Amino acid sequence: xxxxxERSYDLTVDTVNPGAEISPMLYGAFFEEINHAGDGGLxxxxxxxxSFEDNPDTLFHWWVEETGGSTGKLSLSDSGLLNEVQTRAxxxxxxxxxxxxxxxAVNNGYWGIAVxxxxxxxxxxxxxxxxxxxxxxxxxxxxxxGKQIYAEQVVSVLKEGWNQYSYTLISSGTAANARxxxxxxxxxxxxxxxxxxxxxxxxxxxxxxxxxxAGKVAAMxxxxxxxxxxxxxxxxxxxxxxxxxxxxxxxxxxPGHSAYWNYRSSDGLGFHEYLQWxxxxxxxxxxxxYIGISHDGDPIAKANTVPLAExxxxxxxxxxxxxxxxxxxxxxxxxxxxxxxxxxPFQLKYVEIGNENNFQLSEYxxxxxxxxxxxxxxxxxxNIIANTALEGxxxxxxxxxxxxxxxxxxxxxxxxxxxxxxxxxIYVGEYAVTKGAGEGNLNAAIGEAAFMVGMERxxxxxxxxxxxxxxxxxxxxxxxxxxxxxxxxxxxxTPSYHVQQLxxxxxxxxVLPAVLTAAGSADAAVKQSIQGAIGLGSWSTQVEYSDVxxxxxxxxxxxxxxxxxxxxxxxxxxxxxQSEGTFRQSSSDIDVRAVAGxxxxxxxxxxxxARKTGGxxxxxxxxxxKDDDTFYWWNLGGxxxxxxxxxxxxxxxxxxIGQTVPVSIETGRWYDIRIELSGGNIRTYLDDRLIxxxxxxxxxxxxxQTASRDLATGEIIVKVVNAGEAAQRTHITFAGLxxxxxxxxxxxxxxxxxxxxxxxxxxxxxxxxVQTIQVNDGSLEYEFPKYxxxxxxxxxxxx
Numbered sequence: 090x091x092x093x094x095e096r097s098y099d100l101t102v103d104t105v106n107p108g109a110e111i112s113p114m115l116y117g118a119f120f121e122e123i124n125h126a127g128d129g130g131l132x133x134x135x136x137x138x139x140s141f142e143d144n145p146d147t148l149f150h151w152w153v154e155e156t157g158g159s160t161g162k163l164s165l166s167d168s169g170l171l172n173e174v175q176t177r178a179x180x181x182x183x184x185x186x187x188x189x190x191x192x193x194a195v196n197n198g199y200w201g202i203a204v205x206x207x208x209x210x211x212x213x214x215x216x217x218x219x220x221x222x223x224x225x226x227x228x229x230x231x232x233x234x235g236k237q238i239y240a241e242q243v244v245s246v247l248k249e250g251w252n253q254y255s256y257t258l259i260s261s262g263t264a265a266n267a268r269x270x271x272x273x274x275x276x277x278x279x280x281x282x283x284x285x286x287x288x289x290x291x292x293x294x295x296x297x298x299x300x301x302x303a304g305k306v307a308a309m310x311x312x313x314x315x316x317x318x319x320x321x322x323x324x325x326x327x328x329x330x331x332x333x334x335x336x337x338x339x340x341x342x343x344p345g346h347s348a349y350w351n352y353r354s355s356d357g358l359g360f361h362e363y364l365q366w367x368x369x370x371x372x373x374x375x376x377x378x379y380i381g382i383s384h385d386g387d388p389i390a391k392a393n394t395v396p397l398a399e400x401x402x403x404x405x406x407x408x409x410x411x412x413x414x415x416x417x418x419x420x421x422x423x424x425x426x427x428x429x430x431x432x433x434p435f436q437l438k439y440v441e442i443g444n445e446n447n448f449q450l451s452e453y454x455x456x457x458x459x460x461x462x463x464x465x466x467x468x469x470x471x472n473i474i475a476n477t478a479l480e481g482x483x484x485x486x487x488x489x490x491x492x493x494x495x496x497x498x499x500x501x502x503x504x505x506x507x508x509x510x511x512x513x514x515i516y517v518g519e520y521a522v523t524k525g526a527g528e529g530n531l532n533a534a535i536g537e538a539a540f541m542v543g544m545e546r547x548x549x550x551x552x553x554x555x556x557x558x559x560x561x562x563x564x565x566x567x568x569x570x571x572x573x574x575x576x577x578x579x580x581x582x583t584p585s586y587h588v589q590q591l592x593x594x595x596x597x598x599x600v601l602p603a604v605l606t607a608a609g610s611a612d613a614a615v616k617q618s619i620q621g622a623i624g625l626g627s628w629s630t631q632v633e634y635s636d637v638x639x640x641x642x643x644x645x646x647x648x649x650x651x652x653x654x655x656x657x658x659x660x661x662x663x664x665x666x667q668s669e670g671t672f673r674q675s676s677s678d679i680d681v682r683a684v685a686g687x688x689x690x691x692x693x694x695x696x697x698x699a700r701k702t703g704g705x706x707x708x709x710x711x712x713x714x715k716d717d718d719t720f721y722w723w724n725l726g727g728x729x730x731x732x733x734x735x736x737x738x739x740x741x742x743x744x745x746i747g748q749t750v751p752v753s754i755e756t757g758r759w760y761d762i763r764i765e766l767s768g769g770n771i772r773t774y775l776d777d778r779l780i781x782x783x784x785x786x787x788x789x790x791x792x793x794q795t796a797s798r799d800l801a802t803g804e805i806i807v808k809v810v811n812a813g814e815a816a817q818r819t820h821i822t823f824a825g826l827x828x829x830x831x832x833x834x835x836x837x838x839x840x841x842x843x844x845x846x847x848x849x850x851x852x853x854x855x856x857x858x859v860q861t862i863q864v865n866d867g868s869l870e871y872e873f874p875k876y877x878x879x880x881x882x883x884x885x886x887x888x
Contacts (some may be wrong), residue, residue, distance in 0.1 A: 121319030276292025495536025529583030597797025624711025
């Protein structure tokens with residue numbers, strides 16, 4: 090620990106000359122049906138495969154039990170169905186009935202049904218017997234082994250035809266892995282459909298949300314809720330795309346659909362419920378619209394893409410969605426909203442055109458303007474979000490997504506300092522540390538918090554942001570990590586969740602200029618030179634290289650014209666040969682490399698010529714290579730030959746530094762390439778044209794900070810992230826205070842190791858700790874613990 094006599098930093102907060110306004114929409118919540126976030130999670134339904142539609146051939150999550158000598162079976166039936174939407178029902182057939190015996194259909198929900206002693210559960214189902222039969226039915230909530238009954242309901246006689254049966258079950262016990270059992274004791278066949286069991290829900294909403302999960306989101310104080318995704322919007326094919334019109338109305342009239350993340354969505358959590366959830370959170374709804382480009386679409390073959398000639402129904406679908414949310418009850422869709430229990434408009438103000446469809450850039454460019462103009466013509470005040478910038482198109486807000494390492498996020502904490510303020514606003518719609526994150530560790534939270542500090546400080550351009558994904562069921566961790574982890578009975582927030590909650594709950598209205606310097610120095614940065622060897626590579630592409638030269642000033646460190654084998658290259662992967670003055674790579678493998686030089690090289694200029702001869706992408710030019718896992722490369726024509734970026738690999742975790750730049754590489758054309766290194770500065774040139782310039786020392790660290798003021802309360806809010814392995818004693822000066830005394834709180838998220846995580850057994854191992862603090866004489870000596878996120882919230886005056 091740092092002793093009290095030592096001081097590492099000085100932080101001066103200007104309290105009288107506020108800077109930019111902070112967007113009131115800065116911190117939101119991103120929801121996608123992934124990891125069973127909705128079905129089996131936030132959506133409180135406890136029965137899995139309640140409508141028997143999840144698998145066309147099997148009774149998914151249902152099984153038969155025969156007891157007491159009775160015999161029979163369960164089967165799927167496609168005749169005499171409940172309605173035109175349902176395509177299957179479950180038949181329970183008792184072929185031989187014994188005294189005291191039964192044939193039962195059993196369901197244990199989503200990896201166990203959680204019940205609590207004394208809690209009530211609303212049971213609804215539709216049933217019909219075979220015509221002319223009078224059959225009883227017994228329903229029980231039981232322990233996993235069936236030895237303990239928590240609740241029971243008997244239907245003495247099922248009425249003829251389809252009828253709905255509704256009951257309230259009160260559990261006599263507590264269990265995380267209970268099951269529900271429908272038992273038939275007389276010979277014959279009965280049919281079940283839309284079997285539903287709901288606990289008490291958040292805000293008491295019918296067809297509502299799980300209390301603990303919705304409560305955790307509410308504690309984040311999100312300013313908006315983005316829904317329904319994510320890749321969930323697009324589906325794998327147009328047949329699987331999100332169709333909001335099939336997700337409203339009575340649940341038995343919702344067909345559900347095959348969703349992107351390898352399980353079927355019941356769509357019980359539908360368009361209306363999303364809007365209702367946002368309203369209950371006092372957050373703005375943000376609807377992401379499908380624009381005819383599905384996730385597995387091929388922009389060249391046009392596979393899984395709705396042809397432009399057939400796109401008008403999808404444009405109308407977006408307009409109808411807005412009308413459902415906002416329209417008068419005298420109109421078609423407003424009347425339906427009122428019929429669904431909400432006559433007042435939801436006041437939808439934000440629509441995003443497509444989800445990550447910038448990966449199909451040519452298709453997106455053709456569609457964006459059509460959707461934008463149609464929406465603006467009818468709803469001119471709607472805020473429109475684009476997936477990317479498009480030349481010649483009106484762009485209001487651009488959605489940027491980042492899944493990178495903690496180091497990348499810290500290196501990019503100043504990313505938005507230099508963004509063009511005359512350009513469109515930025516929505517960081519999906520971001521999270523996904524490399525070196527464990528299952529949601531402190532390292533991830535520290536990296537994200539450092540980046541969030543930069544977003545908040547630049548909130549004049551960064552208008553919105555949302556961490557993703559929000560939820561993960563521990564039994565279906567399709568994507569890792571996530572903010573909130575849950576199982577059937579309990580949940581906890583990861584350190585990343587707590588960062589989101591801290592920032593969302595402590596967002597000021599205006600930025601207060603704040604300057605951080607090392608004690609006794611005008612600059613806290615420790616500048617380091619990029620050191621390392623060079624390399625040539627490719628990714629699913631065939632390339633040729635020639636005339637490689639590395640020079641440091643007038644000193645030539647390395648030179649190879651490939652007229653003969655220099656012996657200077659170490660091939661790591663791929664098929665390389667020297668021929669006719671070129672170094673040729675002919676395989677279609679990914680991550681192909683050949684390296685040369687010395688790991689101690691620095692401050693050099695690398696020049697070469699390169700030509701793509703075939704394949705999907707462009708060239709990879711390595712520099713600063715220390716070993717196989719630690720290097721930089723200039724990725725020319727990456728991302729399906731659409732972008733250029735400088736990528737940095739540390740310990741095998743590779744991420745983009747700086748911004749990507751649109752660059753495509755022509756096949757058969759020779760290019761002149763130059764990379765200049767000076768200290769931590771990188772300049773890249775293509776045919777003598779500067780493409781990118783990045784300073785990899787631009788983010789000082791280990792401290793990252795921002796300050797703001799809450800205008801309603803007058804409070805000063807200071808956020809400081811200490812990413813270092815040592816505590817940092819800092820002298821904080823609040824310049825310009827009329828009063829010299831401040832009182833308030835310090836809230837700290839911290840642990841001893843970056844790898845530390847929360848868990849079901851230790852849900853609060855890493856959680857915010859609050860203590861009161863006082864500032865006298867306008868300044869404060871404060872020690873920021875190692876690996877910590879700290880929020881100081883202070884008000885002038887006090888005892």
